[in-house]
Amino acid sequence: MALIGRKTSQSGYRLVHSKSGQWFPLLGEIIIGRFQGAIRFRHDYGLSSEHLRVGIDSQGPWFEDLGSTNGTYLDGQLMVPKRRYHVVAGAEVRLGLQQFKLRAHEVAEAVDADPARGGLAAHAGSRTASHLFLPEKFLIPGIVLFLWFVFLLESGQAGWTRTIPLDVLRRWGGSALYIDGHGEWWRILISLFLSDKISHLAIDSILIWVVGSQVLFFFGRTFLVFGFFFPGILGNILALLTESPLTIVVGPSVAVTGLCGLLCSLLMIPALREELLKRWWALALTFLYMIFYLNQQQPLFEKMIYLDALAVGLGLGLSQRYLPEHLVPFVPSAVFSVMLVILVIQLPLAPSKYLGDAFHFANDFESYARDSYQRLRQSFRSGSEALEGQVGRELVSLDHYRKRLELLSPGTEEEKSIHRALVASISDQSSFEGLLRNSATNLRAVRDVASAKLNESVVETNQARILVDLELRKLYGSSAPQ
Incomplete structure (x- = not known):
């Protein structure tokens, strides 16, 4: 025209x-x-x-x-x-x-x-050169402030701690299979707004502010909401089905990964690639975020959850470029269908419930053993009483891990071998602390002998001093030197 x-x-x-x-x-x-x-x-x-x-x-x-x-x-x-x-x-x-x-x-x-x-x-591919870092509306700041508000409420209930205990997360809506399976499926959505650590919340808040602002700028409010909630819900469902039934799933990390996928989809659209590269800080932060989470010590199926969320975000963004206008309203339904397909394909690859439990147990026990060693070493320097008391406390903690390990029920031969290895690790830690207790007893015995010898020496010194004093009085009388 x-x-x-x-x-x-x-x-x-x-x-x-x-x-x-x-x-x-x-x-x-x-x-x-x-x-x-x-x-x-x-x-x-x-x-x-x-x-x-x-x-x-x-x-x-x-x-x-x-x-x-x-x-x-x-x-x-x-x-x-x-x-x-x-x-x-x-x-x-x-x-x-x-x-x-x-x-x-x-x-x-x-x-x-x-x-x-x-x-x-x-x-139409030309874009204005203005770099809008902050969002124009209150949607992004509202999400970030709401996340911090909820975290402050959780922390206040837990005694103003930086790490929220599991029981508090569970009361506030943390998602777990043994809870959700009893009809509380609303937790899958609510748990997106809960955080277990202040460090995780700080990282997620920065990403929501920077990446979310760019997604809002390029895609608008509708796709910002879809890009946040769809991958987040998918990640929670995958976590529930692949983790231990007792694992509490919280946090917006997977949802933020979906926003990262939306932003990265613009790199595949030539008309918008140049304008996106002008916002290099958002892309750099996106890649650092993905590297950070994918390099964490976690099993492959947990890393796949983040990759799934990234793929959903990419698909959501590319649909705007390659789909005809009359099909765009059906994008949310199509993305949800893709999520279901991912679930069906990935579930057979997920480990058994025992392996999920064993993985978390091994991680927790490894952290405990490392911290226990540091505490015992410090007590060893402080003396035998401190060492013996600390060893006693650590042995009580080991009983807790023994009881927790008894709840794991291995089925296959592979699971039984893993179970035996975990039992052996507890036995090794117990033996190590038992040796330290013997060392504390030996230190006490050596100290007692040394103390007795010192007392004998003091007594003999006093006796010698009295004899010398008497001899001096015989020689000099009352004018004897003191």
């Missing part, structure tokens, strides 16, 4: 695109949108299909938001949908990544808006 300008003796108006400098004469009504209208920006995900109508009447030029998803800003103020705003020359309007300015002019020259003939729509 072409917009043909013509000379006129009266003053007119033209709509100037701030980035490219191209302009359109305002001769009637013009619709700007992503798929419909005279001016189209196919790859601007912040635009609705029909986003903004611009026209002129007897009162002058006007703008009207057509009920867009992400809104339109007129001179920095959000426009009310379906309401006409009469403006004057110099007014600026921003929608999605595009920005236009209304200018007055004397002569309206011909301009072509048809993308087939090189009009502005053919340059």
